[in-house]
Amino acid sequence: MAPSESPPRELDSKHEDKIVKFVSDIRNGKIEGSNNIALTTLSLLEQIITECENATALELSGVVREVGRRLCRALPQELVAANMARRVLRAIRDEHRLLCEQSGGATSGTGTGTEGSGDSLQRLVLAAHGGRRTTLGAALPHLREPLRDHIAEVRAEIESCTASISSQARAHVHAAELILTHGASSLTERFLKAARRHTHYRLLLGEGPRVQESHAMAARLSAAGVPVTLINDASIAAVMSRVNKVVIGVRAVLAGGALLARAGTHGLTIAAKHYSVPVIALCPLYKLSPLHACDRYALSALDCPRPSMLYECGESSRVHVECPRYDVVPPDHVTLFLTNLGGSSPSYIYRLLSELYDPKDHQL
Amino acid sequence: MDVDKENLIQAVVIMDTFNNNFSPLNNIKPAALFSVAGVPLIDYVLESLSLGGVGETILFCCENGSKVKEYIRMNKEKKLPWSLTMDVQVLMSDTCRTMGDVMREIDAAGLVRGYFILMGVNSISNINYAALLEQHKQTCKKDKGAAMTLVYKKVSWQHPMIRSDKPIFLAANANTGKVLMHQKYKPKAADKSINLPLDIVLNHSEVKLHHNLVDANIALCSPSVPPLFSDNFDFQTRDDFIHGILINEEILASCLYYILLKTDEYAAAVTNWKTYQVICRDIIHNWAYPLSIESGTFYQNNFIFMGNHNFRGKNSKLSRSCLLTEDVLVGDNSHISDNVTITKSVIGKNCLIGSNVVITGSFIMDNVTIKDDCKISNSYIGDDSVIGEKSILEAGTIIASNVNLNAESILKGAVIECSSANKEKTLSKSTSENEWENESVNSEDEEFIGLDKEWSDSESCYSSDSSEASSLPDSPVPDDTNIFLQEVIDSLARGYEEKLKCDYLILEINSSRYAYNIQLNEVNFFVVRALLGIPILTEAKNVLATIKDIWKYFQPVVSNYIKTKSSIMDCLKAVEDSCLKCPWLEGKAGQIVHLLYETDVVDEDSLLEWYEELKEYESPLVAQTSVVKFFEWLEAASEESD
Structure with a gap:
C-alpha cells in the first residue's frame, strides 16, 4: 500500500x-x-x-x-x-x-x-x-x-x-480573560508564562490523567504570578460557559486538521464547541503529521488503567478499565492552530503539510 | 567501559521454579519459555530488567539450559532493545537442584561483584530496579548487617492474587522496615491463628503487621548473600534463607528488610495455575504497563484492539459470526471459524479453531487445531495439539504439547501428555476433581484452571522442615541441645532394644554431654525427656505399661542422674515438658508422676512444690484430670500417714 x-x-x-x-x-x-x-x-x-x-x-x-x-x-x-x-x-x-x-x-x-x-x-x-x-x-x-x-x-x-509560539501569546491572551487549559505541557506552560508578562489573566487548569504533573505545573505557574485554579476534568463542562478561551497543547496534528491530544481533550473541546468558546491549539510544525484520523491502529493505544483505578483494590480484578492514551479531536472543534509560523485554521493544515513534506513521503 | 562496569547493576535470574506446579509442562519446556498472555516469561523478565536500569543479567539455568541459551541467542540476533542496553549471560548447571545450590554455585564462581538483584524467571514487574537497589544500599549504610531487601506489593485482601497464592504474614519494625517475622499461610486453612511472639511487640516501639502482600519473588541482595548460602548448607529455598536469617540473626549477623511498592508499580509472580490466570488477565488489561502483550517484540502495534479488552493479531482471521466476549487475545495468523464464542481466553499463534466451538477461560498455545463443535472451558492446551470433533474439555484439563486427541473425547480435570512413543496416555485421570470443583465454588464466580492437587504439592516445596519448625513459637532451643536430646534418645532406644548394660549407657550419655557442652541440670532434664520420648512409645498400644517397663529397665540410669533435690525438680520439669509436647503422653501426666512417686524417683515434698509452681504459671497441666486426681490422692495419702 x-x-x-x-x-x-x-x-x-x-x-x-x-x-x-x-x-x-x-x-x-x-x-x-x-x-x-x-x-x-x-x-x-x-x-x-x-x-x-x-x-x-x-x-x-x-x-x-x-x-x-x-x-x-x-x-x-x-x-x-x-x-x-x-x-x-x-x-x-x-x-x-x-x-x-x-x-x-x-x-x-x-x-x-x-x-x-x-x-x-x-x-x-x-x-x-x-x-x-x-x-x-x-x-x-x-x-x-x-x-x-x-x-x-x-x-x-x-x-x-517554543520561543516563537510563546511570543505570539500577546496576540491571543488578553487582560482579565479566563483561560482554560488541560493537563501539563511544557509548551503551554511557556506560552502562558509569556502571556503573563504582558497581561493579567486568570487560568483554569483541568487536571487531566496525569494529576501530579498538572499539580506541579499549576504550582510553577502560580509562582510565575498567574492566578491558577485547578479543576477536575469532570467539572470542565460546568465552568466552560465562563471561559473566554481554551488553550491546549497537542500530541500531533493530523492531515485533515484533526488533532491528537491527551485523553480528556475531546470532552473539553465538545464543551467548548457547545459554548462557542474559541479553542487555540499550540502546535509546532514538527508535530504536523500527514496521517489521517481514520488510521485507528496507530492512534488507539491503551494506557495503563492505574490513574483511574488502583490495582490494589479488589475490584480491579473484576472490571474493565479502558484508558485510551489519546483523544482524536475533530477539526471543527479547533478554532486556530498556533504554529511557529503564526496562526492557521484547521482547513489550512493540508497546505502546511504539502509545504513541509513531499506527497510521496506521506506513506513512509 | 571498564569504569562503567563497576557501576553496572547486576541481576541474577533463576530460570527454574524448582517445583511441579506446572507439571507436566515443565518437562517439555523450560519455565522461561512458558508463555503468559502470548509472550514467553523470559521476555517479560529481560524487558523489565532493561527498563529498570539493569546493566548486566545472569540467567542461571538448571534444566533445559540449552533451549534457553538458543532462545537468547536468537533474540540477540533479532536485536531486541534489551540486547543493546544489557549484557545477558546464560549459565548452565545440571547439578543444581534447588535455589540454594544456585546461590552456592554463584558464590563459588564469584559471579556477582556487589549488590545485586535476585529474581525468579516467573516474576513480572515494571519496577525501577536501579532505584530500589539504591534504596537497599542506603539501608545497608545504616545497618551493616542488612543482607536482603524483599520486594512486596500490597493489595487488598479480596484481590485474587492473595486468594490464589499462599499469602505471607509479615511483621516488621515500622521505623526501619526490618523484617521481624515472616510466615506463609493458607487463607482457607483450618488453623486460622498465627502466633506472634511477644518479644516482637515488646522490643520495638512500633511494629507493622502485613497480611496482604504479594510476593513477586524479587529481592535486593547485599554481597553477603551468596556466602551466606555457602555457609549454611541447609538453605534450599529463599524461604529457608529468610527463616534461617530471622532465627539466627545474631549468629549470622545479618538481617532482612522489606519494601512495599508504590501504587503505580506492578509486581507479581507466576507460581501456580491460578496466579497464571490472574497475571494473564492483568497483562491483557495493561496493569503491568509498560510490559504488555507486545513485550519481547521490537515492532509494536501487532495487535488490533477490538474493545472490551479483546485483542487480535494483525494477520489473524476472524469469521464474521464469531463472538469474542471479553479478555480474549488471539495470536497472529490464527483462524477462527463461524459461530465460535470465546471468553476470557488466550489463543496462541497459528491456531485453527473450527466452527461452533465454545472456549471459556482457557489457554491455548501455538499451532493448536481445535476441530468443530468442541467445548473447552478452564483448560490448558499445549503447542501443536489437535483436538478432535465434538470433544469436551473442562475443569482444569491440562494437555501438554503434541497431543492428538480423538474426536468426541470428554475430559474433566485430566492431565494428558504425549509419551515419547507418540502414544497418548492419561497420567492422572482427575483424582482431585471434586476437590477442584469445591475450590471453584468457593472462589465465587471466577473459575480457575489447574488442579488443586498440584497446588497443594507445592506446599512441600515452599516449607521444608526447617521452616515448619521455626514457625512454632516456642522453638528457641539451640541446635546443640536438640542434637544432644536426639542422641540420648537414640542411645536409650538402642540400649533398651539390645538390653545393654545401664552403666554403658550412662557412659555414652556422659560422653555426648561433653561433646555438646551440656550443663548437668540440662542432662537430668534431657535424660528424663528422652526416656519419655523413646520411639517405642509412639507405637505402643498401652503406653503406661510400656513406660513402666522402660522405667524399670532404666532404673540405674535414672538413679544415677536424679539424686539431689534440684535434679528431682529437673526431672519433674522434663515430665511436664514431655507431657505437653509428646502426643502419646497426652492426658497421662498424673499416671506418670504417680509412677515416679511409686518408684521413689521423686519424693512428696518436691512433688508438692512442683505442683505449686505449675499453678503459679498456669501450666495447662494443672487442668488435666489425671494430675488433679493424683494430687488429691497424694494429699489424702499424706494425711492418712500423719
Missing part, C-alpha cells in the same frame, strides 16, 4: 544498532517530550547520512526511508520521529533538484538541465512527476554537505519553535 520508491532494504548493522538504541532510549524514558524526540531523531538521521559515503540521492533516500519505517513501526505512538524522517527525505529531494539545476546550468545539454531551467508554475507541476524520479538516481558528490545544512536548519527551527 505504500508507494515506496525502493523495496525494503537492509540497513548496516551499525545503523540498526543505533536505531535499536534510540528506540530503547525512548521506551526507557531516557528521551522524553516530543521536542527532544524530534531533535534526537534528527541527530540519528544525520549520523546515518554522514556514514553513508558516496551515496546517490536515491540510496540516501532509501536509507532514510527505511530508518523512518522502522521507527514508525517500533514507536507507533511517536509520530514526531516519522515526521522528522519525512522532513529529511524532503530535504534530500530539494537539495538534489537544486544541485541538478546547478550542474545542469553548468553542463547544459543533458536532459536534466533543460528541465530545471524555466521555472514557470505549469512547468513545475508537469515536471514534478516525470522528472524527479529519473534525476534522483544521478550520483552527486556534494549532496551531503548542503543536506547537513538543511538538517541544521530544521534543528534550529525545532529549537526555536
